[in-house]
Amino acid sequence: MDKLISKDVLRKERRIKILKWGIPITIAIASALALIASMEQSVNRRDLKMGVAEQGSLETTVNASGRVVPAYEEIINSPVDSRILKVYVQAGDTVTEGTPLLQLDLESAETNYRKLMNERDIRQQELRQTQINNRTQLNELAMQIEVKQMQVDRMRVEVENEKRLDSLGSGTGNRVRQAETAYKTGILELRQLRERLSNEKLRNTAAEKVQALNVSSMEQDLGLMASTLQQGRIPAPHGGIVTYISSEIGSRVTAGEKVAVVSDLSRFKIIGEVPEGSSDRVGIGSEVKARIGKTEMRGVVTNIIPQSKGGVISFSVKLDDQCNSRLRSGLRTELYVSYGYKDNVVRIPNGRYFKGAGEYMLFVKDGSNHLSQRKVKLGDSNREYVEVISGLNPGDSVAVNDMEQFKSNKSLKIK
Numbered sequence: 001m002d003k004l005i006s007k008d009v010l011r012k013e014r015r016i017k018i019l020k021w022g023i024p025i026t027i028a029i030a031s032a033l034a035l036i037a038s039m040e041q042s043v044n045r046r047d048l049k050m051g052v053a054e055q056g057s058l059e060t061t062v063n064a065s066g067r068v069v070p071a072y073e074e075i076i077n078s079p080v081d082s083r084i085l086k087v088y089v090q091a092g093d094t095v096t097e098g099t100p101l102l103q104l105d106l107e108s109a110e111t112n113y114r115k116l117m118n119e120r121d122i123r124q125q126e127l128r129q130t131q132i133n134n135r136t137q138l139n140e141l142a143m144q145i146e147v148k149q150m151q152v153d154r155m156r157v158e159v160e161n162e163k164r165l166d167s168l169g170s171g172t173g174n175r176v177r178q179a180e181t182a183y184k185t186g187i188l189e190l191r192q193l194r195e196r197l198s199n200e201k202l203r204n205t206a207a208e209k210v211q212a213l214n215v216s217s218m219e220q221d222l223g224l225m226a227s228t229l230q231q232g233r234i235p236a237p238h239g240g241i242v243t244y245i246s247s248e249i250g251s252r253v254t255a256g257e258k259v260a261v262v263s264d265l266s267r268f269k270i271i272g273e274v275p276e277g278s279s280d281r282v283g284i285g286s287e288v289k290a291r292i293g294k295t296e297m298r299g300v301v302t303n304i305i306p307q308s309k310g311g312v313i314s315f316s317v318k319l320d321d322q323c324n325s326r327l328r329s330g331l332r333t334e335l336y337v338s339y340g341y342k343d344n345v346v347r348i349p350n351g352r353y354f355k356g357a358g359e360y361m362l363f364v365k366d367g368s369n370h371l372s373q374r375k376v377k378l379g380d381s382n383r384e385y386v387e388v389i390s391g392l393n394p395g396d397s398v399a400v401n402d403m404e405q406f407k408s409n410k411s412l413k414i415k
Contacts, residue, residue, distance in 0.1 A: 041406065042413040043371070049401035050365065051349035053392040058342045060380040060387075062281045064335040066272040066290060066317065068327050073263035074237050076101070078253040080109050087247050095236040101245060101260050102234045104253070113225045120218040127211040134204035141197045148190045155183040240264045243329070268327040270299065270317040272335045279304075279313040281339040288317050289383065291334040295326045301337065336383045346392060347385040351400035354378065354386050363412060365397035371412040 086103040089095060159179040166176050236242075244261040246253065253259055270290055274282055286301040303316040317335070319327075353360065357379050363371040376391030376398075392398060406412055 041409045041411075042415045043406065044415050047401075048399055048414065049351065050397050051351070051400040053346055053348050053388060053394050053396045053398065055344060055394050056347055056385070058345050058347055058380060058385055058387050059338055059382050060340040060342060061289070061336040061338050061382040062274060062278045063381075064272045064274040064278075064282070064337055066270040066333040066335045068268050068292075068329060068331040068333060069271050070240075070243075070263040070265055070329055071267035071269045071318075071322055072238075073240070073243065073261055075258055076234060076237065076260040076262065078104065078255055078257045078259050080104065080106070081253070081255050082106065082109070083252045084246060084249055084259075087245065087249060089242050089245060090247065091242055091245055093242045094240070095242055095262065096239045097236055099236040100233055101236055101242065101262075104234065106233075109225070113222070116218065116222055116225060120215065120222060123211065123215045123218055127208065127215055130204075130211055131208055134200075134208065138197065138200060138204065141193065141200060145190065145193045145197060148186065148193055152183065152186040152190050155179065155186045159183045234260060236262050238262065238264070263329070265329060267322040268324075268329070269319060269322065270333055270335065272301075272315050272317055272337070273312040274315070274337070276308050276311055276313060279308075282313070282315055282337050283339070287338040289336040289338075290317065290319070291336075291383075292326050292331060295324070297321055297324060297326075338382075340380070342380065342387065346388040346394060348388055348392065348398055349400050350381055350384055350386050352402040353400055354381060357381075361407065362391075363399040363403055363406070364392070365399075366411070369414040371399060371414065373410050 082104040084102055085105050088100050088102060095101070159176070162176045162179045166173060240262045241264075242260065243263045243265075244258070246259045270288075272282075272288070282301060282304065284301055284304060288299045288301060290297045290299060297319055299317040299319040301315050302318045305314040353362065359375060359377050361373045362376045364374045364376075366372040374391055377389040379387035379389045381387065
């Protein structure tokens, strides 16, 4: 006959079973949690650059790149097709105004200049001859008018005499009519001569003016060629540094080809470049901050080249301090062009994470030693700050360094 098992024994066996299976399960769960914890990606605190979202104002700027160039330089082009005979200076030499830079072969240009002088002299002689002929012709017409005037006056007297004789019965009506006809004919001939004189004066004046214009045009051509010959000796247009010169003796140059550049290296400006998409934010008069290393300079946009080249728009910046010792021709700079101002916005420090307005997944501090990814929408910016449109509140601490390597992690542990 079976004996009943007491309740105490049953409870004791149940506890043994629970301990037998519970302890391993607990250990397994704890191990799994420890493994998960150990597998969580971590980042060293010293590798983080944290920024705090805050309420404040924002002077909006657009980023641009720039290059330092001389504030004033002049490109000297060859005035004629020629070849280089002599070179008097080298790149880097200091010159004063009028210093000869190089000598071009001007034999052909000088021959053309002498031919032009001869042609000018011929035109001048032709003008003088025309003026003499015109004066002679007009004088002859004037004399004919005087003679005709005397004849008309005599005819008028004859008409009066014939009328008087006819009234006394000594003359005839036929003779009176003949005298009147001759008188009227003389008046018409006199009028014709006077109109001819007036027309000849106008025609002669126009002809002389045409020839005088031809002479004047020749004089201008001569002046231009004389200037070309003078420029053909390539003098320095002003004092400065020769930054470029064609130094190959005997090489041919065409009219308009660059042969030298003289620059004033005591003053500088900056040529900036901005992408087409941001060009509407750059205007003449816009304030600019330029950074060369750790040096910051201020300036203003003075000129914008409207034509796009390679997807960028170029503009000129006049610096407040054009003679700063940090300025060197060809030096690259960072530019920040101001285009607006916003007050009472949420902002975070600018950093390498920011590539332009849009949505970002940023790591925000969640507790004392954790970072969690959060979608943040960013807007305008300047060199120091970026506008937060949504996703962050004042007081939130966010990583503002480049966290691209952790983009696949939803959270990070700070070591």
